[in-house]
Amino acid sequence: MDSAQTPFPDSQVAGVGPEPHPWITPALALLGSWRGSGSGGYGTLADGFSYAQEINFSHDGRPFLRYEARAWLTDAGGRPVRPSGRESGWWRVGADGYLEAVVAHPLGIVTTYVGRISGNEIEMASRDMAVTPRAKEVTASRRRLTLHEDELTVVQEVEAVGQPLQQHLSARLRRLPV
Numbered sequence: 001m002d003s004a005q006t007p008f009p010d011s012q013v014a015g016v017g018p019e020p021h022p023w024i025t026p027a028l029a030l031l032g033s034w035r036g037s038g039s040g041g042y043g044t045l046a047d048g049f050s051y052a053q054e055i056n057f058s059h060d061g062r063p064f065l066r067y068e069a070r071a072w073l074t075d076a077g078g079r080p081v082r083p084s085g086r087e088s089g090w091w092r093v094g095a096d097g098y099l100e101a102v103v104a105h106p107l108g109i110v111t112t113y114v115g116r117i118s119g120n121e122i123e124m125a126s127r128d129m130a131v132t133p134r135a136k137e138v139t140a141s142r143r144r145l146t147l148h149e150d151e152l153t154v155v156q157e158v159e160a161v162g163q164p165l166q167q168h169l170s171a172r173l174r175r176l177p178v
């Protein structure tokens, strides 16, 4: 929604817009937009792939973050090839860095996560996964995000289509200027 149309716009920048809820303090460094590149693979795929990704975190003053991510595959020269994974969701942050999240994918997968924000590390593991009838069978997922100044690394493991939990994605993103 256009921020001009709502009386309660989200903020992506600490100090601008609604005051962040104190509970999201451990997550404040995530606010904003991140963009970078990554590589992926899976046990069922003959070859790996390269991708670019943009992630966006914002808040409206309550103790949760709005989360949006979109990725596109890239060729050997880093040029965009086609749209790929997208997801959106909500990361609810508790007083002590406890984290629970719900994330939805366009191809019919919804995941709830439980995790923790400790310092510059965020770890989360799936609690429940629901899939629509035509979605791929995905049964578990884990994510680890590491923040180092203006660099965010994101690693995701997936258990799906009869394969054991294994790394599917690894990306290194940089904060986009506001």
Ligand code: HEM
Pocket: 040, 042, 044, 045, 049, 051, 053, 070, 071, 072, 073, 084, 085, 086, 105, 109, 136, 138, 141, 158, 160, 161, 168, 169
């Ligand atoms: C940055 C986000 C993502 C990217 C760039 C990405 C990319 C890919 C690519 C390129 C493939 C090969 C098949 C194809 O070309 O579509 C694939 C397969 C797969 N992806 Fe992803 N993916 C992403 C996120 C996810 C997520 C969040 C999940 C699960 C929750 C997931 C689960 C799978 C599974 C299970 C396969 C293998 C399916 C099979 O062999 O049948 N992916 N992914």
